[in-house]
Amino acid sequence: MYPASFEYAAPGDLDDALTLLRRFADGSPKVLAGGQSLIPLMKLRLAAPSHLVDLRRVAGLSYIREEGDWLRIGAMTTESEIERSPLLQQKYPILVDTSSVIADPLVRNLATVGGNLAHGDPANDHPAVMVSLGAEVVVRGSEGERTVDAEGFFRDLFVTDLAEDEILTQIRIPIASAGASGAYLKFERQVGDYAIAGVAASLRLAAGRIAESRIAFTNLGSIAARAAEAEQLMVGEAPGDSLFREGSLVASHGLSPWEDLRGDGAYKRRVATALTYRALTLAAKRAAPDS
Amino acid sequence: MSKISVSITVNGRIGSDEIEPRLLLVHYLRERLGLRGVRVGCDTSSCGACTVLVDGRAIKSCAMFAVQADGSEVLTVEGLSTGEGLHPIQESFWDEHALQCGFCTSGFIMAAYTLLAENPQPNPDEIKRAISGNLCRCTGYLNIVRAIEAAAAAMRNQAG
Numbered sequence: 208m209y210p211a212s213f214e215y216a217a218p219g220d221l222d223d224a225l226t227l228l229r230r231f232a233d234g235s236p237k238v239l240a241g242g243q244s245l246i247p248l249m250k251l252r253l254a255a256p257s258h259l260v261d262l263r264r265v266a267g268l269s270y271i272r273e274e275g276d277w278l279r280i281g282a283m284t285t286e287s288e289i290e291r292s293p294l295l296q297q298k299y300p301i302l303v304d305t306s307s308v309i310a311d312p313l314v315r316n317l318a319t320v321g322g323n324l325a326h327g328d329p330a331n332d333h334p335a336v337m338v339s340l341g342a343e344v345v346v347r348g349s350e351g352e353r354t355v356d357a358e359g360f361f362r363d364l365f366v367t368d369l370a371e372d373e374i375l376t377q378i379r380i381p382i383a384s385a386g387a388s389g390a391y392l393k394f395e396r397q398v399g400d401y402a403i404a405g406v407a408a409s410l411r412l413a414a415g416r417i418a419e420s421r422i423a424f425t426n427l428g429s430i431a432a433r434a435a436e437a438e439q440l441m442v443g444e445a446p447g448d449s450l451f452r453e454g455s456l457v458a459s460h461g462l463s464p465w466e467d468l469r470g471d472g473a474y475k476r477r478v479a480t481a482l483t484y485r486a487l488t489l490a491a492k493r494a495a496p497d498s
Numbered sequence: 499m500s501k502i503s504v505s506i507t508v509n510g511r512i513g514s515d516e517i518e519p520r521l522l523l524v525h526y527l528r529e530r531l532g533l534r535g536v537r538v539g540c541d542t543s544s545c546g547a548c549t550v551l552v553d554g555r556a557i558k559s560c561a562m563f564a565v566q567a568d569g570s571e572v573l574t575v576e577g578l579s580t581g582e583g584l585h586p587i588q589e590s591f592w593d594e595h596a597l598q599c600g601f602c603t604s605g606f607i608m609a610a611y612t613l614l615a616e617n618p619q620p621n622p623d624e625i626k627r628a629i630s631g632n633l634c635r636c637t638g639y640l641n642i643v644r645a646i647e648a649a650a651a652a653m654r655n656q657a658g
Contacts, residue, residue: 247561
Protein backbone atom coordinates (compact mmCIF):
# COMPACT_ATOMS: atom_id res chain seq x y z
CA MET A 208 0.00 0.00 0.00
CA TYR A 209 1.34 3.39 -1.00
CA PRO A 210 0.33 6.60 0.74
CA ALA A 211 -0.63 9.62 -1.34
CA SER A 212 2.31 11.89 -2.14
CA PHE A 213 3.32 14.56 0.30
CA GLU A 214 6.12 17.01 0.98
CA TYR A 215 8.44 16.21 3.86
CA ALA A 216 10.53 18.29 6.22
CA ALA A 217 12.54 17.36 9.30
CA PRO A 218 13.36 20.68 10.97
CA GLY A 219 16.07 20.96 13.57
CA ASP A 220 14.18 22.85 16.23
CA LEU A 221 10.69 23.51 17.49
CA ASP A 222 10.44 27.09 16.22
CA ASP A 223 11.28 25.95 12.69
CA ALA A 224 8.69 23.17 13.00
CA LEU A 225 6.04 25.70 14.05
CA THR A 226 7.01 28.05 11.22
CA LEU A 227 6.67 25.21 8.72
CA LEU A 228 3.23 24.27 10.05
CA ARG A 229 2.11 27.87 9.56
CA ARG A 230 3.69 28.10 6.13
CA PHE A 231 1.86 24.98 4.95
CA ALA A 232 -1.45 26.06 6.51
CA ASP A 233 -3.15 26.30 3.11
CA GLY A 234 -2.70 22.58 2.71
CA SER A 235 -3.23 19.93 5.33
CA PRO A 236 0.06 19.60 7.19
CA LYS A 237 0.51 16.98 9.90
CA VAL A 238 3.13 16.57 12.57
CA LEU A 239 4.96 13.24 12.35
CA ALA A 240 6.13 11.76 15.65
CA GLY A 241 6.61 7.98 15.77
CA GLY A 242 4.20 7.51 12.90
CA GLN A 243 2.73 4.29 14.24
CA SER A 244 -0.85 5.53 13.90
CA LEU A 245 -0.41 8.13 11.17
CA ILE A 246 1.57 6.05 8.68
CA PRO A 247 -0.88 3.09 8.70
CA LEU A 248 -3.72 5.61 8.20
CA MET A 249 -1.84 7.21 5.30
CA LYS A 250 -1.25 3.79 3.74
CA LEU A 251 -4.99 3.14 3.88
CA ARG A 252 -5.49 6.67 2.48
CA LEU A 253 -7.69 7.50 5.42
CA ALA A 254 -5.24 10.35 5.91
CA ALA A 255 -3.56 12.25 3.08
CA PRO A 256 -1.64 15.17 4.56
CA SER A 257 -0.09 17.61 2.10
CA HIS A 258 3.04 18.00 4.24
CA LEU A 259 4.65 16.03 7.04
CA VAL A 260 6.70 17.92 9.59
CA ASP A 261 8.83 15.24 11.21
CA LEU A 262 9.92 16.00 14.79
CA ARG A 263 12.71 13.43 14.88
CA ARG A 264 15.52 16.00 14.59
CA VAL A 265 14.05 18.38 17.16
CA ALA A 266 16.26 18.06 20.20
CA GLY A 267 14.91 18.05 23.72
CA LEU A 268 11.57 16.33 23.20
CA SER A 269 12.53 12.97 24.65
CA TYR A 270 13.00 12.76 28.43
CA ILE A 271 11.41 11.48 31.63
CA ARG A 272 12.22 13.54 34.71
CA GLU A 273 10.80 14.79 37.96
CA GLU A 274 11.04 18.54 38.31
CA GLY A 275 9.34 20.58 41.00
CA ASP A 276 5.73 19.47 41.37
CA TRP A 277 5.68 17.54 38.13
CA LEU A 278 6.80 14.39 36.45
CA ARG A 279 7.59 15.63 32.96
CA ILE A 280 7.63 13.39 29.92
CA GLY A 281 8.77 14.71 26.56
CA ALA A 282 6.28 14.18 23.76
CA MET A 283 8.74 12.18 21.61
CA THR A 284 9.52 9.71 24.40
CA THR A 285 8.83 6.23 23.04
CA GLU A 286 6.66 3.61 24.65
CA SER A 287 9.76 1.40 24.96
CA GLU A 288 11.54 4.12 26.92
CA ILE A 289 8.59 4.46 29.29
CA GLU A 290 8.39 0.69 29.71
CA ARG A 291 12.08 0.48 30.61
CA SER A 292 12.35 3.60 32.80
CA PRO A 293 13.55 2.71 36.32
CA LEU A 294 11.96 5.91 37.69
CA LEU A 295 8.55 5.01 36.27
CA GLN A 296 8.86 1.35 37.27
CA GLN A 297 9.53 2.43 40.83
CA LYS A 298 7.20 5.42 41.28
CA TYR A 299 4.64 5.45 38.47
CA PRO A 300 3.84 1.80 37.73
CA ILE A 301 0.57 2.76 35.99
CA LEU A 302 2.62 4.25 33.14
CA VAL A 303 4.64 1.07 32.80
CA ASP A 304 1.41 -0.98 32.84
CA THR A 305 0.22 1.16 29.97
CA SER A 306 3.22 1.31 27.69
CA SER A 307 3.91 -2.40 28.04
CA VAL A 308 0.48 -3.31 26.59
CA ILE A 309 0.47 -0.85 23.71
CA ALA A 310 0.60 -2.59 20.32
CA ASP A 311 3.70 -4.83 20.30
CA PRO A 312 7.40 -4.43 21.19
CA LEU A 313 8.42 -3.47 17.65
CA VAL A 314 5.76 -0.79 17.34
CA ARG A 315 6.64 0.47 20.84
CA ASN A 316 10.20 1.18 19.67
CA LEU A 317 8.84 3.96 17.44
CA ALA A 318 5.48 4.89 18.97
CA THR A 319 5.57 7.99 21.17
CA VAL A 320 3.46 9.10 24.10
CA GLY A 321 2.84 12.50 22.49
CA GLY A 322 1.61 10.89 19.30
CA ASN A 323 -0.60 8.54 21.26
CA LEU A 324 -2.34 11.52 22.90
CA ALA A 325 -2.39 13.89 19.92
CA HIS A 326 -4.05 11.24 17.76
CA GLY A 327 -7.18 11.55 19.91
CA ASP A 328 -8.18 7.93 19.47
CA PRO A 329 -10.24 6.68 22.45
CA ALA A 330 -8.88 3.19 21.68
CA ASN A 331 -5.38 4.43 22.48
CA ASP A 332 -4.25 3.65 26.00
CA HIS A 333 -2.59 6.83 27.25
CA PRO A 334 -5.66 9.09 27.18
CA ALA A 335 -7.51 7.23 29.96
CA VAL A 336 -4.32 6.94 31.99
CA MET A 337 -3.48 10.63 31.71
CA VAL A 338 -7.06 11.56 32.64
CA SER A 339 -6.86 9.30 35.70
CA LEU A 340 -3.52 10.83 36.69
CA GLY A 341 -4.81 14.40 36.42
CA ALA A 342 -2.10 15.08 33.84
CA GLU A 343 -1.69 18.22 31.80
CA VAL A 344 -0.67 18.46 28.18
CA VAL A 345 1.83 21.16 27.25
CA VAL A 346 1.32 22.65 23.80
CA ARG A 347 3.47 25.09 21.79
CA GLY A 348 2.04 27.36 19.15
CA SER A 349 2.82 30.68 17.52
CA GLU A 350 1.38 32.46 20.56
CA GLY A 351 3.73 30.63 22.90
CA GLU A 352 3.09 27.82 25.31
CA ARG A 353 -0.14 26.75 26.99
CA THR A 354 -1.24 23.81 29.10
CA VAL A 355 -4.48 21.88 28.91
CA ASP A 356 -5.92 19.40 31.40
CA ALA A 357 -5.89 15.93 29.92
CA GLU A 358 -9.56 15.77 30.74
CA GLY A 359 -10.32 18.82 28.59
CA PHE A 360 -7.85 17.88 25.85
CA PHE A 361 -9.97 15.12 24.32
CA ARG A 362 -13.03 16.62 22.64
CA ASP A 363 -14.48 13.82 20.57
CA LEU A 364 -13.50 10.83 18.45
CA PHE A 365 -10.10 11.84 16.93
CA VAL A 366 -10.74 15.46 17.96
CA THR A 367 -8.46 17.13 20.48
CA ASP A 368 -7.91 20.65 21.69
CA LEU A 369 -4.73 20.84 19.58
CA ALA A 370 -4.85 23.40 16.74
CA GLU A 371 -3.35 22.52 13.36
CA ASP A 372 -0.43 24.86 13.90
CA GLU A 373 0.35 23.69 17.43
CA ILE A 374 2.69 20.97 18.64
CA LEU A 375 2.23 18.87 21.74
CA THR A 376 5.61 19.06 23.48
CA GLN A 377 5.24 17.58 26.94
CA ILE A 378 2.97 15.70 29.31
CA ARG A 379 3.22 16.71 32.94
CA ILE A 380 1.83 14.62 35.74
CA PRO A 381 1.49 15.69 39.37
CA ILE A 382 4.44 14.20 41.20
CA ALA A 383 3.70 10.93 43.01
CA SER A 384 2.70 11.68 46.57
CA ALA A 385 2.80 9.30 49.53
CA GLY A 386 -0.19 6.98 49.57
CA ALA A 387 -0.98 7.52 45.91
CA SER A 388 -0.70 5.03 43.10
CA GLY A 389 -2.61 3.61 40.19
CA ALA A 390 -3.00 0.73 37.78
CA TYR A 391 -3.93 0.28 34.15
CA LEU A 392 -5.47 -2.93 32.91
CA LYS A 393 -6.54 -3.81 29.41
CA PHE A 394 -8.29 -6.78 27.91
CA GLU A 395 -7.58 -7.45 24.25
CA ARG A 396 -8.27 -10.32 21.87
CA GLN A 397 -4.64 -10.58 20.86
CA VAL A 398 -1.43 -8.60 21.01
CA GLY A 399 -1.68 -5.54 18.79
CA ASP A 400 -5.46 -5.40 18.69
CA TYR A 401 -7.35 -2.50 20.24
CA ALA A 402 -8.76 -3.02 23.71
CA ILE A 403 -12.12 -4.67 24.25
CA ALA A 404 -11.93 -2.52 27.35
CA GLY A 405 -9.22 -0.76 29.32
CA VAL A 406 -9.40 0.85 32.75
CA ALA A 407 -7.09 3.33 34.44
CA ALA A 408 -7.59 3.73 38.19
CA SER A 409 -5.67 6.16 40.39
CA LEU A 410 -6.15 6.32 44.15
CA ARG A 411 -4.74 8.43 46.95
CA LEU A 412 -5.06 7.05 50.45
CA ALA A 413 -4.80 9.11 53.64
CA ALA A 414 -5.22 7.78 57.16
CA GLY A 415 -6.51 4.45 55.82
CA ARG A 416 -9.24 6.02 53.68
CA ILE A 417 -9.59 6.95 50.07
CA ALA A 418 -8.90 10.66 49.79
CA GLU A 419 -9.07 10.82 46.01
CA SER A 420 -10.02 8.46 43.23
CA ARG A 421 -10.01 8.87 39.47
CA ILE A 422 -11.17 6.23 37.01
CA ALA A 423 -11.16 6.50 33.21
CA PHE A 424 -11.80 4.05 30.40
CA THR A 425 -10.20 3.07 27.10
CA ASN A 426 -12.29 2.32 24.00
CA LEU A 427 -15.67 2.41 25.73
CA GLY A 428 -16.85 5.74 24.36
CA SER A 429 -15.81 8.51 22.01
CA ILE A 430 -13.39 9.93 24.57
CA ALA A 431 -11.68 8.62 27.71
CA ALA A 432 -14.39 9.76 30.10
CA ARG A 433 -14.21 9.63 33.90
CA ALA A 434 -16.49 7.56 36.10
CA ALA A 435 -17.47 10.48 38.34
CA GLU A 436 -20.23 8.75 40.30
CA ALA A 437 -18.05 5.79 41.23
CA GLU A 438 -15.16 8.08 42.15
CA GLN A 439 -17.31 10.07 44.55
CA LEU A 440 -18.84 6.96 46.04
CA MET A 441 -15.44 5.74 47.19
CA VAL A 442 -14.05 8.97 48.63
CA GLY A 443 -13.92 8.89 52.42
CA GLU A 444 -14.32 5.11 52.54
CA ALA A 445 -11.78 2.53 53.59
CA PRO A 446 -10.45 0.58 50.60
CA GLY A 447 -11.67 -2.98 50.47
CA ASP A 448 -13.19 -5.74 48.45
CA SER A 449 -16.87 -4.84 48.80
CA LEU A 450 -16.23 -1.14 48.15
CA PHE A 451 -14.28 -1.94 45.00
CA ARG A 452 -16.98 -4.35 43.81
CA GLU A 453 -19.60 -1.66 44.24
CA GLY A 454 -17.37 1.01 42.74
CA SER A 455 -16.67 -1.12 39.66
CA LEU A 456 -20.37 -1.81 39.10
CA VAL A 457 -21.28 1.86 39.38
CA ALA A 458 -18.36 2.87 37.15
CA SER A 459 -19.28 0.50 34.33
CA HIS A 460 -23.03 1.09 34.66
CA GLY A 461 -22.60 4.59 33.27
CA LEU A 462 -20.95 3.34 30.06
CA SER A 463 -22.61 2.91 26.70
CA PRO A 464 -19.99 1.17 24.58
CA TRP A 465 -20.73 0.56 20.91
CA GLU A 466 -21.09 -2.92 19.52
CA ASP A 467 -18.36 -4.11 17.18
CA LEU A 468 -16.33 -7.22 16.37
CA ARG A 469 -14.99 -7.16 19.92
CA GLY A 470 -18.40 -7.64 21.50
CA ASP A 471 -21.73 -6.02 22.22
CA GLY A 472 -22.37 -3.30 24.78
CA ALA A 473 -23.44 -5.62 27.58
CA TYR A 474 -20.35 -7.80 27.20
CA LYS A 475 -18.01 -4.82 27.18
CA ARG A 476 -19.64 -3.43 30.31
CA ARG A 477 -19.09 -6.78 32.04
CA VAL A 478 -15.43 -6.70 31.02
CA ALA A 479 -15.20 -3.12 32.28
CA THR A 480 -16.68 -4.11 35.65
CA ALA A 481 -14.16 -6.91 36.13
CA LEU A 482 -11.21 -4.78 35.00
CA THR A 483 -12.24 -1.84 37.20
CA TYR A 484 -12.45 -4.08 40.25
CA ARG A 485 -9.00 -5.52 39.54
CA ALA A 486 -7.47 -2.13 38.73
CA LEU A 487 -8.81 -0.58 41.95
CA THR A 488 -7.55 -3.54 43.97
CA LEU A 489 -4.10 -3.30 42.41
CA ALA A 490 -3.98 0.50 42.76
CA ALA A 491 -4.86 0.25 46.48
CA LYS A 492 -2.23 -2.42 47.01
CA ARG A 493 0.39 -0.28 45.34
CA ALA A 494 -0.71 2.83 47.25
CA ALA A 495 -0.39 1.05 50.61
CA PRO A 496 2.08 -1.78 50.03
CA ASP A 497 2.42 -2.64 53.72
CA SER A 498 -1.25 -2.97 54.60
CA MET B 499 6.34 16.05 -5.31
CA SER B 500 9.92 16.86 -4.58
CA LYS B 501 12.43 14.16 -3.91
CA ILE B 502 14.60 14.17 -0.85
CA SER B 503 18.30 13.31 -0.64
CA VAL B 504 19.03 10.71 1.97
CA SER B 505 22.11 8.97 3.19
CA ILE B 506 21.37 5.70 4.90
CA THR B 507 23.88 3.12 6.10
CA VAL B 508 22.52 -0.35 5.42
CA ASN B 509 24.39 -3.39 6.69
CA GLY B 510 27.51 -1.30 7.14
CA ARG B 511 27.48 0.25 3.67
CA ILE B 512 26.67 3.94 3.27
CA GLY B 513 24.41 4.78 0.38
CA SER B 514 23.04 8.06 -0.90
CA ASP B 515 19.84 8.30 -2.85
CA GLU B 516 17.09 10.62 -4.02
CA ILE B 517 13.74 9.30 -2.93
CA GLU B 518 10.09 10.25 -2.75
CA PRO B 519 9.03 10.97 0.84
CA ARG B 520 6.22 8.44 0.59
CA LEU B 521 8.61 5.55 -0.13
CA LEU B 522 8.36 3.16 2.78
CA LEU B 523 11.58 1.84 4.27
CA VAL B 524 10.59 -1.73 3.42
CA HIS B 525 10.30 -0.84 -0.28
CA TYR B 526 13.54 1.11 -0.21
CA LEU B 527 15.34 -1.93 1.20
CA ARG B 528 13.71 -4.46 -1.10
CA GLU B 529 13.40 -2.57 -4.36
CA ARG B 530 16.21 -0.02 -4.34
CA LEU B 531 18.77 -2.15 -2.55
CA GLY B 532 17.54 -5.64 -3.48
CA LEU B 533 17.44 -6.87 0.10
CA ARG B 534 14.65 -9.39 -0.30
CA GLY B 535 15.12 -10.92 3.13
CA VAL B 536 12.98 -8.03 4.32
CA ARG B 537 9.44 -9.17 3.62
CA VAL B 538 6.13 -7.48 3.01
CA GLY B 539 3.62 -9.64 4.83
CA CYS B 540 0.45 -8.02 6.13
CA ASP B 541 1.52 -4.49 5.16
CA THR B 542 -0.50 -3.23 8.16
CA SER B 543 2.18 -3.39 10.90
CA SER B 544 0.74 -6.56 12.39
CA CYS B 545 2.91 -9.46 11.20
CA GLY B 546 6.49 -8.30 11.71
CA ALA B 547 7.84 -9.95 8.52
CA CYS B 548 9.38 -6.56 7.61
CA THR B 549 11.30 -6.22 10.89
CA VAL B 550 14.72 -4.56 10.64
CA LEU B 551 16.93 -2.68 13.06
CA VAL B 552 17.22 1.10 12.79
CA ASP B 553 19.94 2.51 15.03
CA GLY B 554 19.83 -0.65 17.09
CA ARG B 555 16.04 -0.74 17.59
CA ALA B 556 13.87 -3.36 15.93
CA ILE B 557 11.04 -1.71 14.01
CA LYS B 558 8.46 -2.61 11.39
CA SER B 559 9.83 -1.19 8.15
CA CYS B 560 6.38 -1.12 6.53
CA ALA B 561 5.37 1.54 9.08
CA MET B 562 8.33 3.86 8.55
CA PHE B 563 9.21 6.09 5.63
CA ALA B 564 12.71 5.70 4.25
CA VAL B 565 13.27 9.46 4.71
CA GLN B 566 12.87 8.91 8.45
CA ALA B 567 15.97 6.70 8.32
CA ASP B 568 18.14 9.45 6.80
CA GLY B 569 21.41 9.48 8.72
CA SER B 570 20.60 6.20 10.43
CA GLU B 571 22.13 2.75 10.43
CA VAL B 572 19.89 -0.05 9.26
CA LEU B 573 20.56 -3.73 9.83
CA THR B 574 18.67 -6.38 7.88
CA VAL B 575 18.91 -10.15 8.04
CA GLU B 576 21.40 -10.00 5.15
CA GLY B 577 23.81 -8.08 7.38
CA LEU B 578 23.78 -10.46 10.32
CA SER B 579 26.51 -12.77 9.19
CA THR B 580 29.83 -11.69 7.84
CA GLY B 581 31.28 -14.12 5.37
CA GLU B 582 30.00 -17.58 4.53
CA GLY B 583 28.79 -18.81 7.89
CA LEU B 584 25.44 -18.24 9.56
CA HIS B 585 24.82 -16.04 12.58
CA PRO B 586 24.18 -18.15 15.74
CA ILE B 587 20.50 -17.13 15.65
CA GLN B 588 20.20 -18.31 12.05
CA GLU B 589 22.06 -21.50 12.96
CA SER B 590 19.67 -22.18 15.84
CA PHE B 591 16.59 -21.59 13.70
CA TRP B 592 18.01 -24.20 11.32
CA ASP B 593 18.91 -26.69 14.08
CA GLU B 594 15.63 -26.37 15.97
CA HIS B 595 13.48 -26.45 12.84
CA ALA B 596 12.04 -23.07 13.75
CA LEU B 597 10.58 -22.52 10.30
CA GLN B 598 8.56 -24.25 7.68
CA CYS B 599 7.78 -21.92 4.79
CA GLY B 600 10.34 -19.40 6.01
CA PHE B 601 8.45 -16.28 5.01
CA CYS B 602 8.32 -14.81 8.53
CA THR B 603 11.75 -16.08 9.57
CA SER B 604 13.89 -13.04 8.90
CA GLY B 605 11.49 -10.91 10.97
CA PHE B 606 11.67 -13.34 13.88
CA ILE B 607 15.44 -13.47 13.64
CA MET B 608 15.70 -9.67 13.79
CA ALA B 609 13.30 -9.51 16.76
CA ALA B 610 15.39 -12.20 18.47
CA TYR B 611 18.56 -10.28 17.65
CA THR B 612 17.26 -7.21 19.47
CA LEU B 613 16.12 -9.24 22.45
CA LEU B 614 19.47 -10.98 22.87
CA ALA B 615 21.37 -7.72 22.55
CA GLU B 616 19.42 -6.43 25.53
CA ASN B 617 18.94 -9.64 27.50
CA PRO B 618 21.53 -12.40 26.88
CA GLN B 619 19.66 -14.95 28.98
CA PRO B 620 15.91 -14.52 28.42
CA ASN B 621 13.41 -16.98 29.88
CA PRO B 622 10.66 -18.43 27.65
CA ASP B 623 8.15 -15.79 28.80
CA GLU B 624 10.53 -12.98 27.93
CA ILE B 625 11.12 -14.58 24.55
CA LYS B 626 7.38 -14.87 23.90
CA ARG B 627 6.90 -11.21 24.78
CA ALA B 628 9.77 -10.17 22.53
CA ILE B 629 8.30 -11.99 19.52
CA SER B 630 4.71 -10.96 20.21
CA GLY B 631 4.85 -8.52 17.29
CA ASN B 632 5.72 -11.29 14.83
CA LEU B 633 3.32 -13.80 13.32
CA CYS B 634 4.15 -17.30 12.09
CA ARG B 635 1.40 -19.34 10.48
CA CYS B 636 3.40 -22.60 10.22
CA THR B 637 5.31 -23.55 13.31
CA GLY B 638 3.08 -22.88 16.30
CA TYR B 639 5.98 -20.87 17.78
CA LEU B 640 7.35 -23.59 20.09
CA ASN B 641 10.37 -24.30 17.94
CA ILE B 642 10.97 -20.59 17.50
CA VAL B 643 11.12 -20.10 21.26
CA ARG B 644 13.46 -23.09 21.54
CA ALA B 645 15.67 -21.73 18.77
CA ILE B 646 16.01 -18.37 20.50
CA GLU B 647 16.89 -20.09 23.78
CA ALA B 648 19.50 -22.17 21.95
CA ALA B 649 20.87 -19.09 20.20
CA ALA B 650 21.14 -17.27 23.51
CA ALA B 651 23.17 -20.15 24.96
CA ALA B 652 25.40 -20.34 21.87
CA MET B 653 26.04 -16.59 21.94
CA ARG B 654 26.84 -16.66 25.64
CA ASN B 655 29.35 -19.45 25.03
CA GLN B 656 30.83 -17.56 22.12
CA ALA B 657 31.20 -14.45 24.25
CA GLY B 658 32.96 -16.69 26.72
